[in-house]
Amino acid sequence: MAAATSLIALRDYQQDAVDATINHFKRSKDSAVLVLPTGAGKSIVIAELARIAKGNVLVLTHVKELVEQNAQKVGLLTEAASIYSAG
DSSP states (O other): OOOOOOOOOOOOOHHHHHHHHHHHHHHOOOOOOOOTTTTSOOHHHHHHHHHHHHSOOOOOOOOOHHHHHHHHHHHHSSSOOOOOOOO
């Protein structure tokens, strides 16, 4: 499941994480946890999953800089997002 309309290409391990997540939710309604180490590009994976979801997606984080980073990555993969930060 490659990102057909994105401006960037996911790395193999990022695409594997996206594919595994989609496959999980096709088989189950159970929650899922993705484990990606520092520097793995979690923001890109989140943005790609949001793009594929084609609906409203809520991404929560506890750090203002991560809100900005996630919003930037979403902008690379899909239409403009609505962003709110209490910080």
